[in-house]
Amino acid sequence: MIAFRTPAAGVALRALDVRPADADGLIYAPALSFPRHATAQQVIDTLRHVRPDASSSSYLFVTGEAGRLIGALSLHQLVVAAPDVRVEQLMSPSLITLPEDLPAEEQAHILSNSGLDALPVVDAYGRLVGARDAGDLLDAVEEEATEDMYRLAGVHKDEEVSRPLGLAARDRVFWLIINLGTAFLAASVVSSFQSVIAQAAVLAAFMPVVAGQGGNAGTQTLTFIVRSLALGDLRFANARQILLRELAIGLCNGVCIGLLVGLLGWLWKGIPALGVVVGVAMLGNLILASLAGVIVPLALKALRIDPALASSIFVTTVTDVCGFFFFLSLGMLALQMGYL
Incomplete structure (x- = not known):
């Protein structure tokens, strides 16, 4: 978490940095979040101190009590708003969120149907933990699809042309032995x-x-x-x-x-x-x-x-x-x- 402080107001505004990889091995994209009472001018002043790659989308997220996500607003809304308007007055409370424990394929399905480039990710308590970028999700889904295809055929998920011969043979022979057992079951019926x-x-x-x-x-x-x-x-x-x-x-x-x-x-x-x-x-x-x-x-x-x-x-x-x-x-x- 990166914290910034606006000198005039003494209000700490936060930018959620890159999170560790989740269960699918996919890293959360950065997501900028600000408390609901922050004004448009305070947010703009804070954004001037944020590095250019600190957010993966043009949306800013608004948090309430205990850091729970309550809304989002676009950079365009922020720029055209009056300086003293609070972000809670600008934000849209209607949010599509992704639970952090949802599989990558299901997250990709929701993101695709939303028509947006990125969606916020929340934990079980509704707290913002990051964002899912469409490009990152696409890569993860492609990797998962390849893994599923390999598993259906009894091939290790890390199988590549450069993988050592011994490891490839070891991983494949296990499922061949299992198949051999089921083949003998079928043979017993014929017998x-x-x-x-x-x-x-x-x-x-x-x-x-x-x-x-x-x-x-x-x-x-x-x-x-x-x-x-x-x-x-x-x-x-x-x-x-x-x-x-x-x-x-x-x-x-x-x-x-x-x-x-x-x-x-x-x-x-x-x-x-x-x-x-x-x-x-x-x-x-x-x-x-x-x-x-x-x-x-x-x-x-x-x-x-x-x-x-x-x-x-x-x-x-x-x-x-x-x-x-x-x-x-x-x-x-x-x-x-x-x-x-």
């Missing part, structure tokens, strides 16, 4: 249908198709949900609405892809029942993929775990295990009925 596959080996050719499409659909939903959570578009309050939306998309895509793959399976192998089995299994797996793509990141969010960190593993596990189970169960049923 329980060995007799079915032995009697109708043609089913084996379509297993990767059903599981792969389910994984792709789940990744599509998951990417959208993780981004919506990061930007604050998805909250627990509107989760049901978005879940129904994604299920509707999964149903539409499931019908479309199911009909297409069923027709191709029929024409390829010349077995109508095979086309039905593949098509219905594809429909069920794509609907389930949409469900998992929404439920999994929301569940991790509720457990205070970054949804981008482990969601893809769980979603892929669901689509693989359930996709194989749907497909092979329907194949067994068709086999028992004599259609395969």
Whole structure:
């Protein structure tokens, strides 16, 4: 905090300097603040002693009791005002503020909707702690988006071309081992249908198709949900609405892809029942993929775990295990009925 004193009035006026980095590693921009009883002339006299880069915006902030933020005014308002007018008479009390504990993505969303270049940041008691500049927030959001993308793929957030080979391999192998465990879970499901596959080996050719499409659909939903959570578009309050939306998309895509793959399976192998089995299994797996793509990141969010960190593993596990189970169960049923 930088303090200035106007000799004539003996009033201390303050300029909030750069704050330490917050939880996101983003440093607050400087913000000039003045007590409500200060006059326009006192503020102007004080500003003459402030270094040119002491504020990131053309707005000045007004504080009340205990340093709580109560309003803001522009430099233009200050310059054209009468010298003895108090800043509380010039300020606008209608403020859009950013809580200091709000994630950078959500702060960027609020700042973008405000149409302003910067917004004040307040603590839990409403006290001014700094300002968020649009340029700084954009850099932070871009960095966070890259980090989320890396996490979805099981890659360390600091991964770069110049990163040591040993560190890169160590960080990646952990998630590969986790994926290996889930792959064995899917393999155990397939193993329980060995007799079915032995009697109708043609089913084996379509297993990767059903599981792969389910994984792709789940990744599509998951990417959208993780981004919506990061930007604050998805909250627990509107989760049901978005879940129904994604299920509707999964149903539409499931019908479309199911009909297409069923027709191709029929024409390829010349077995109508095979086309039905593949098509219905594809429909069920794509609907389930949409469900998992929404439920999994929301569940991790509720457990205070970054949804981008482990969601893809769980979603892929669901689509693989359930996709194989749907497909092979329907194949067994068709086999028992004599259609395969």
